[in-house]
Amino acid sequence: MITVEQLSKSYGKNNVLKDISFHVPDGQVTGFLGPNGAGKSTTMRCMLGLDRPTAGHVTFSGEYRDGQSYDGAFATLKNKSQVAGAVLDASWFTPARTGRNHLRVLAHGAGISDKRVDECLEIVGLSSAAKKKAGGYSLGMKQRLGLAAALLGDPQHLIMDEPVNGLDPEGVTWMRNTIRALAAEGRSVLVSSHLLSEMQLTADRLVVIGKGQMIGEYSLDEFLAGGTVVTAECREAVLLSEKLQHKGLKVELQRPRSMRIVLPEGLSEEELRELVAKTAMEENFLITKLAAETANLEQRFLTATSEAQEYRTGAVADAGARRQATGA
Numbered sequence: 001m002i003t004v005e006q007l008s009k010s011y012g013k014n015n016v017l018k019d020i021s022f023h024v025p026d027g028q029v030t031g032f033l034g035p036n037g038a039g040k041s042t043t044m045r046c047m048l049g050l051d052r053p054t055a056g057h058v059t060f061s062g063e064y065r066d067g068q069s070y071d072g073a074f075a076t077l078k079n080k081s082q083v084a085g086a087v088l089d090a091s092w093f094t095p096a097r098t099g100r101n102h103l104r105v106l107a108h109g110a111g112i113s114d115k116r117v118d119e120c121l122e123i124v125g126l127s128s129a130a131k132k133k134a135g136g137y138s139l140g141m142k143q144r145l146g147l148a149a150a151l152l153g154d155p156q157h158l159i160m161d162e163p164v165n166g167l168d169p170e171g172v173t174w175m176r177n178t179i180r181a182l183a184a185e186g187r188s189v190l191v192s193s194h195l196l197s198e199m200q201l202t203a204d205r206l207v208v209i210g211k212g213q214m215i216g217e218y219s220l221d222e223f224l225a226g227g228t229v230v231t232a233e234c235r236e237a238v239l240l241s242e243k244l245q246h247k248g249l250k251v252e253l254q255r256p257r258s259m260r261i262v263l264p265e266g267l268s269e270e271e272l273r274e275l276v277a278k279t280a281m282e283e284n285f286l287i288t289k290l291a292a293e294t295a296n297l298e299q300r301f302l303t304a305t306s307e308a309q310e311y312r313t314g315a316v317a318d319a320g321a322r323r324q325a326t327g328a
Contacts, residue, residue: 081153095135139166
């Protein structure tokens with residue numbers, strides 16, 4: 001397990017991270033989400049000791065292959081290649097070296113055999129390109145080479161920053177399956193990605209940050225459930241919405257006869273539908289539609305981080321309306 005506690009990082013007066021706390025359990029894929037500039041990459045660098053945090057600490061816990069346990073900051077641990085592997089930057093290589101020689105240099109520095117180098121090349125599908133210079137690799141091949149480097153020591157923990165960047169659809173599917181297989185072997189895996197539809201297929205858990213601060217830590221199902229709504233259609237929608245609001249529910253009128261009721265904590269989807277139906281019956285209102293909808297990860301992410309976006313854009317429709325108003 002990896003435990004991040006009250007992690008803060010400042011560059012001068014610029015507070016990049018503020019009291020970030022979360023954990024990355026063994027045997028699961030933890031997705032790390034946040035808008036651009038949220039501090040995801042800085043957090044990962046601090047976790048690995050590449051940047052020194054201003055406050056807080058990160059603890060890696062597990063066992064070496066000889067059965068000896070460890071528990072401490074990454075920089076203080078021995079046999080680091082057995083503790084954690086990382087995929088942070090696809091341009092880390094020396095262009096004139098072959099892919100295999102890159103891995104051999106890293107492996108020899110950690111006391112790892114050439115046999116393991118070839119095993120890792122096979123795992124990531126680069127055996128046929130092992131003797132080619134890495135400078136000629138595509139971005140997707142560089143990502144695969146980075147994963148091979150991360151796996152050299154057969155680490156207990158993996159930290160991956162945008163690992164599917166540059167991969168074609170087949171490569172994205174391969175990376176997803178590989179990440180999930182690595183977690184299924186008992187590893188703790190932390191993965192960031194801007195491809196939210198892919199994260200929904202990959203992650204078991206989510207850590208969400210914005211503007212350097214925690215937004216929340218959730219199971220994937222828990223996070224998506226927060227976006228569940230019940231849609232109801234009723235001739236007396238306005239009156240029904242008032243009755244439901246008096247019962248503490250959040251109701252959004254969409255059209256004169258349609259509304260959305262947000263699933264509150266403590267209620268199941270079925271219980272919410274029953275409550276809406278019961279309220280309508282008490283008032284003799286006829287409901288013509290009552291259905292539940294669950295938001296996808298992208299919709300939930302945009303809602304959860306709406307106040308933490310560094311950059312905002314105006315709606316295209318609004319821009320068109322302004323042009324019409326000004327005669328442009």
